[in-house]
Amino acid sequence: MTVYKYNQPLPSEITSKSDYLNRRTFMAGAAGLGLSPLIGIGATHAALKTSKSPYSTDEKTTALEHVTSYNNFYEFGTGKSDPAKHAGSLTTRPWTVDVGGMVNKPGTLDIETLLTKFPLEERIYRFRCVEAWSMVIPWVGIPLASVLKQFDAQGSAKYVAFETLERPEEMPGQGGLFSSLPWPYLEGLRMDEALHPLTILAVGLYGDVLPNQNGAPVRLVVPWKYGFKSIKSIVSMKLTEKEPPTSWNKAGPNEYGFYSNVNPEVSHPRWSQASERVIGGGIFAARKDTPFLNGYADEVGSLYEGMDLRKNY
């Protein structure tokens, strides 16, 4: 039987916004006093400076404990607690992202550059997993559009192809007898989706750098699509003319489409997507009705005008 070792807060104890802001002040203060090693915050874990964004929701955020203990990151195992258990071994420095394909100035993007040379925004987004559960997560990130601008996309580029690190020595889920997915993990977006201001490259959450299990050091966040589109631990971004292959689509073409937009009307072949379990609610919490495009229809609905979303699931 699985033994769950971590202590869980009661629903009433889940971090409120003001608590988490206090916590950030505390951490910043601790860093200033040189206390960080004492409280287990390494040099790279200094609190990040962020500005607020009008794209943030004011819904109650999911407790940090839950955001960092309940993850799908098959590179570290298929169980929800595997990433928290095994991702500690991932080396995230040095880290660069190759940016190439149909760009006029191909190059690499260093994680330190991302963290220090771009204005970081806090984006509190709803996060909806294809398995019909959801969280609200305060990401720290940079609009993907402002990053891609540096590389000067060619006019004929239509898609962005993303790739996760492949390093079986540090990612136990990539080795072994049963490989759950083909590696490396691949994802893709249409150019207009990639350039939409809601789409960010996240480098942190809850005011700190990303924990490894959440896709350190840099991941994509596309809040109107199912979680698996938000590819983690990115090492490559390539602009292409053709729709790039994506891992879940290759693993189950009739279950996971290229678009994978959150849509309560289009069921997964094996379960309904009409409602979701909100993480942190305990066992008696009512299910929440899932909104079209995860509640971002006003912002991104126009991207899909005229498309049959049953066919383009």
Place this chain on the structure above:
Amino acid sequence: MAQSRIWTVLPSWLIYPIGIIPAVYLFYAAFTNQLGADPLDALENELGEWALKFLVAGLLITPLLKIVRINLVKYRRAIGLVAFVYVALHLTVYVALDRQFGWWEIWGDIVKRPYITIGMAAFVLLLPLAVTSNNASVKKLGASAWRNLHKLAYPAVLFGAVHYVLLKKTWHPEPLAYLAVILILLAWRFFKYRQSIKNA
């Protein structure tokens, strides 16, 4: 070969309180919010997994007797009933807490989602077995009819494992391991049965 006595010193009723310990723990942990970020999913899944463990344990009794001469037959009924309790609790959690008595959605799941259809079929197959797991029913049905009826356990266990394999997004090692063990146990019975026909 002599059969050792040590295997049968415990009274069979002890299986019930021992078998139910994981369920008591799971419900306690779920009510006190100690089952992680998604306690409902954990509760539902763990109950399903214990159901499968006890079902497999029930299937092991005969090969243990025939191959290694360990006689645990007196515990089989209790093991089977405990397995059924877990299936019933698993189903109850699904109906009451997961689907929250949304009967229309539940019906939709049963007819549209093969993994639920198969899980439900397993439950329906186990129902008459649970009801007839008492001495009065053995008498009433007669030993051979009773034994034939209880062969429904084989498809039920197989369906339970297939249900588990189907509900995962990709091939996961644990459900495949259960399925493999169950297929081996059923294949062994099948070959024994063929032999017994040949020798008859």
